[in-house]
Amino acid sequence: MRVVFLTLGSRGDVQPYVALAKELIKTGHESIICTGATFKNFVQENGVEFYKAESDLMAILESDEGREIFNGGRYNIFKMLKYAKEVINPAYRKSMDDFFAASKGCNLIIYHPKALGAVDIAEYLNIPCICMPPVPIIYPVTEFPNLAISPSKNFGPFINKLTYKVNSFGEASYMKYINDFRSKSLHLKNRKAGELLFQVNGKDIPVVYPISPFLFKEVKSWKDRVLISGFFFLDIGESRIDENLYEFLENGKKPIVVSFSSMPLKKPMVFKEKLIRALKETNNRAIVLIGSSGMRFENQENIFEVEKVPHRLIFSKAKGIIHHGGIGTTAEALLSGVPQLIIPFTVDQPFWAHRLFSKGYSVGTLKEKNLESFDLIKAFKDMENKEYIRNAKEIKNIIESEKGLENAVRYIEKVYKSF
Structure with missing residues (x-):
């Protein structure tokens, strides 16, 4: 055939x-x-x-x-x-x-x-x-x-x-x-x-x-x-993360991973400052996949920026994941067994944000235009909640099967x- x-x-x-x-x-x-x-x-x-x-x-x-x-x-x-x-x-x-x-x-x-x-x-x-x-x-x-x-x-x-x-x-x-x-x-x-x-x-x-x-x-x-x-999960073969990113992951506690893929933020510098503030307030580190977001993080302590990297290589190593709710990224986040926060932009993303939150498989759904640092602070704390951690592991096992x-x-x- x-x-x-x-x-x-x-x-x-x-x-x-x-x-x-x-x-x-x-x-x-x-x-x-x-x-x-x-x-x-x-x-x-x-x-x-x-x-x-x-x-x-x-x-x-x-x-x-x-x-x-x-x-x-x-x-x-x-x-x-x-x-x-x-x-x-x-x-x-x-x-x-x-x-x-x-x-x-x-x-x-x-x-x-x-x-x-x-x-x-x-x-x-x-x-x-x-x-x-x-x-x-x-x-x-x-x-x-x-x-x-x-x-x-x-x-x-x-x-x-x-x-x-x-x-x-x-x-x-x-x-x-x-x-x-x-x-x-x-x-x-x-x-x-x-x-x-x-x-x-x-x-x-x-x-x-x-x-x-x-x-x-x-x-x-x-x-x-x-x-x-x-x-459908694409076999990523023998793909590996680069040495600098590997070092960052190994030398510190699990980071929050941020990925908006091809979605551009309307006010990238504003979101960046809110993210930095929330990370400092909660004593968290982050890996930011820049993509088309418009953000840059040169010389930011405890933040590693990278253009892109296969999600499967780093999502499972995260403390939590922030993403836009595109179906491919959503599937990879569910497969990781890690708590997630969805900030949807358009098309089907609000649908997935609502469905996952309503079923207990994300810690929340926020919008860029009215998001504040305290919203991110709350989300980062929720990522440590035993119920969200348990739910993330449960759905991972189901998705794999x-x-x-x-x-x-x-x-x-x-x-x-x-x-």
Whole structure:
């Protein structure tokens, strides 16, 4: 079986697909990933075939223009719309042709909802496809609303399920490009937005969520339409931390690890001062993964700054973890068995912040704009609370036992054989 993965977005939108592609290769199948050029080395270093998609959302977000338009600099909706019309939308259209080229000769498509045209390609090639969003946002359930509508409220079964109707409109602004692709590249007739959301060629589209079933054990309305596989953890091989960081870890008590990954703080210097104050007040050390946060910590006693490092190498060595609540970082924090504090920014992050705190697997959820030093001081003290430490160890053992990649591979093989 040759499987093509079609995905666009940030590291969190690509890494789960890389992990699953590697697992499929391990079990004797072939895999190819079509995504933005930013991730070419990442994909290939993990032994997976790469095909470039024109739309590189990560490169856009990391560009000077992208940061100004999308990362809260001088927020201007008209600039965003103009940039989308002139840059993003044409790249999306070209990416559909890239997805099509990458899919030829494949037996099954696994796609991110951002990968426009994926289901249309499956329709044309008459091969099975599986929708695999990193977060539980596609299939309507009664237990909680669409996280795009509310990350924390419960409107009751009927309204909760109704909120997922917005998914049908997700394609609406791109239908001009999708139908152009269907007409010119696939020679198929035009379709309406949302028409292929759950079915293609008269068959149900399976949905896989690479998340922990334990965190959603109360959800029954996914029934047999959705596989909740367990988190996908990428094998980091023989990666090691550098000597200076190792020395810092060894020569002192366990630090607080801070990582906001690609999320930029709105006021990095303000947050930095509050963090320093809270660390001094509680006599704690810290490792800060700078990422795109905008913070720098030159010559700060008891604070070690590093651009980036695999979370698995340092999270488990921490006293506590502060992070943004992106699903990949959240999964690694849960796997570490260490108490965590989530400061969410956008998209699905408030959803994970709320869910983990409500279940006792984080010490709290704070927002950058109204966070004070005393909030961090309280969080650092809570990280020493025996209940939070016990809960962190409990969820670690559960997450380890779920075997998400193995479950997903078995399911994919079953979908292919029964098609």
